[in-house]
Amino acid sequence: MTKSPCIAQAAILIMLTGFASWAAESPDGASAGEDGATGVAAAYLDAMESGDLAAAGSLFAAESSVFESGGQEGDWAHYREHHIGPELSQIKGFMISRGENEIQESRDGSMAFVAWPIEYRIELEDLRIIESLGTVTFVLVRVNGGYRIRHLHWSSRRSKTDA
Numbered sequence: 469m470t471k472s473p474c475i476a477q478a479a480i481l482i483m484l485t486g487f488a489s490w491a492a493e494s495p496d497g498a499s500a501g502e503d504g505a506t507g508v509a510a511a512y513l514d515a516m517e518s519g520d521l522a523a524a525g526s527l528f529a530a531e532s533s534v535f536e537s538g539g540q541e542g543d544w545a546h547y548r549e550h551h552i553g554p555e556l557s558q559i560k561g562f563m564i565s566r567g568e569n570e571i572q573e574s575r576d577g578s579m580a581f582v583a584w585p586i587e588y589r590i591e592l593e594d595l596r597i598i599e600s601l602g603t604v605t606f607v608l609v610r611v612n613g614g615y616r617i618r619h620l621h622w623s624s625r626r627s628k629t630d631a
Contacts, residue, residue: 503614505580506571509606512617513584517564519556521548529609529616536622544617561591580615582606587627600624 508527515524525544533540534547541547556562567585574580583605590598602624608615 505573505582505606505608505615506569508608508615508617509569509582509584509604510566512606512620513564513566513586513604516552516556517562519559519562521553521556524548524552527617529611529618532618532620534620534622537624558593559590560593562588564588578610579618580606580608582608586624588624599627601627 512524512527515521515527525548528544532544533542534544535541536547536551541551565587567587569582569584572581583603585601585603587601588599590600592598602622605619605621605623606617607619609618610616
């Protein structure tokens with residue numbers, strides 16, 4: 469998987485928001501720790517693995533948007549009630565392997581972009597197994613000294629080994 473689609477998404481985001489200067493990390497090193505951008509992104513993936521919708525919900529900004537594989541799912545509350553909540557209720561096991569993430573933060577630390585390549589395996593209650601490759605893209609905003617998810621896009625495809 470190349471990084472160019474993620475870089476293109478970040479470039480479009482920058483143009484659309486008028487947000488002009490990205491830096492490798494914010495001046496206060498906010499990418500580290502549980503409220504840092506990568507910490508929040510990791511906590512979201514952990515919450516999905518454990519099926520903890522309350523923990524996942526606590527990571528979102530008051531205003532949010534969620535996309536999954538190109539489809540607009542609404543804000544976190546709508547996504548939780550009408551999509552991911554019902555899906556998680558049918559899952560017996562959910563394991564996520566994480567690749568090396570890509571992170572960019574604004575110079576002033578007010579926004580961050582995290583793209584995290586993943587592989588995951590879902591064991592459904594009906595004994596079916598789903599194995600997929602994907603990328604979870606997070607746009608985070610600083611809220612009360614920590615980052616919260618403003619926009620999430622989970623994009624995936626079945627792996628070639630998935631029958």
